[in-house]
Amino acid sequence: MQPIEIDHVAIAVEDIEKAVSYYQDSLGAKVVHREKIESDGVEEVLLSVAESYIQLLTPTNETSPVAKFLAKKGEGLHHIGWRVPDCSAALEELKEKGVDVIDQKPRPGSRGTTVAFVHPKSSFGTMIELVQEMPTGH
Numbered sequence: 349m350q351p352i353e354i355d356h357v358a359i360a361v362e363d364i365e366k367a368v369s370y371y372q373d374s375l376g377a378k379v380v381h382r383e384k385i386e387s388d389g390v391e392e393v394l395l396s397v398a399e400s401y402i403q404l405l406t407p408t409n410e411t412s413p414v415a416k417f418l419a420k421k422g423e424g425l426h427h428i429g430w431r432v433p434d435c436s437a438a439l440e441e442l443k444e445k446g447v448d449v450i451d452q453k454p455r456p457g458s459r460g461t462t463v464a465f466v467h468p469k470s471s472f473g474t475m476i477e478l479v480q481e482m483p484t485g486h
Contacts, residue, residue: 355429
């Protein structure tokens, strides 16, 4: 599996508006995308950093994986998104290598991407998200 680059670093936050204000006011970051992903029970905000993003995530319901993460670990690094040319091929290659995955097949992600998650126990405690962009890029 050959990643293209880091797509995003995801940070779980309790108060997304407060987090957005911090990144905008303190670091000059620009919001480039905002979306509620009902299937994952999250709201995301993407802040542009060069060709990658900081992704702020907050739960929209109590059963969201991000809500469970926040309850267990508090705010902070949730996962790292690796941009790959073919999510399905990358996922199959990892499975063939015995890597524990969360998603058995790719699924729709935010902003029209295709994604799949690798279990953090396979990657030294940090969850990895494979991200295939739309053909037009970001």
